[in-house]
Amino acid sequence: MSNPVSIAVVCFSRIRQQQAKDFCALHKLPILKTKNQQYDLQLIFHDDLVELFDSALNTTISIDFINGALAHRQQFGGGRGQAIAKAMGLKSGITPAILDTTAGLAGDAFVLATLGCPVTLIERSPIIFALIEDAVERASLSDTFQAILKQGFNIINTDANDFITQQLAKSRAKPDVIYIDPMYPERKKSALVKKDMQILQRLHGNDDTSSQLFENALLYAKKRVVVKRPLHAETINKKRPNTSIKSKKTRYDIYTIAKM
Ligand SMILES: C[S@@+](CC[C@H](N)C(=O)[O-])C[C@H]1O[C@@H](n2cnc3c(N)ncnc32)[C@H](O)[C@@H]1O
Incomplete structure (x- = not known):
């Protein structure tokens, strides 16, 4: 790297x-x-x-699933009405299993888990993974998080491209949705980027494998691939999504493989 x-x-x-x-x-x-x-x-x-x-x-x-911003979002974040939930295809009676291929600080994965989705989180940086692992360990003491663990909140420290290639070779059960949140390109005015994202960017360097990840995801997802982009950014690999869901600063591009 x-x-x-x-x-x-x-x-x-x-x-x-x-x-x-x-x-x-x-x-x-x-x-x-x-x-x-x-x-x-x-x-x-x-x-x-x-x-x-x-x-x-x-x-x-550090990451905290029980107190602070994540817990606040769980309580007041808008539930299944949030753009990310709609993008994943959550509806009454539909709670897809999600493979989050770019876990980062696990905020998105945690939101989806609190909405009932079984989530597998892949993070390739061992440094970021150590933060996730520690947060899971601390949160495990709470009953609420125990319920999330039971439903499925699996964390894996590896490169998602390697993971998908191996899973495809073993013909393992496919996830309903594969989620990709690539690092946004570095902005000139760093004040515009939140400090935690600046730190992730520093660790990430120039090693952007999201193009390959997208192609692999299309082969492996059962129902859809969702790619998070800045609101006005180009689509990944210049491929037109079937539809997009927008929030204030973010766009979720949805590539449909099968009906939910
Ligand atoms: C923009 S951050 C994701 C933020 C995350 N959605 C959240 O809610 O905190 C992208 C993360 O994906 C990780 N990443 C990038 N490419 C990866 C790959 N091929 N496999 C696994 N993780 C990857 C980076 O190390 C970084 O932590």
């Missing part, structure tokens, strides 16, 4: 020492005892939280 950012792991937790060491050995990352601004990104292990610190932005991000 062409990625010029420097990354280190900082472990403040005694009980997580071995976990942090194993993570560093696996991903060939240095392990530190204190923060060091020399590294662009620092994955920090606390006893009860894993978070990611961005030295340039002086900001830390």
Whole structure:
């Protein structure tokens, strides 16, 4: 992956020492005892939280499914009336199984899970995956999230192109919907991009495989492929969708394979 950012792991937790060491050995990352601004990104292990610190932005991000913005969206976000829910084909009596091939900070996947969809989340960055895994572990203590886990909220750290190719070869049961939310191209005015997305962009570098991902998704989805785009952006691979659902800043392009 062409990625010029420097990354280190900082472990403040005694009980997580071995976990942090194993993570560093696996991903060939240095392990530190204190923060060091020399590294662009620092994955920090606390006893009860894993978070990611961005030295340039002086900001830390982590994922929380139970409190904060995600929980607020679950309560007040508009339920099945939200653009993303309509794009996935949710209707009364229809709750598709979704493969989210670009999980990121898992916000979209969590919204869909709270609306009743079984979701499989694929994230290729081990750094971002560590944040998702930690959030799932913390949330598992709550009854609400236990219900979501029961319904299906599976997280996998791999490249989605590899995942789909392997699943196709094994002829595994196909997901109803495949969702792709590619990194938007870097904007010149970084103030326009939320800090968490700037951090994801930094990790992502120039390695955009969404074109291939789209072609693979069309082969693997049972009912539809949904691609998230900025409202006025070109369609992926210049392919015209069957229909689009729009919200204020976002467009969901829907490529239909079969009726829901
Ligand atoms: C724009 S973010 C997704 C944001 C997500 N929808 C959310 O709600 O937080 C794109 C994410 O997809 C991941 N990604 C990009 N290409 C991928 C691939 N081929 N396989 C798996 N993950 C990929 C990136 O690492 C990044 O975290």
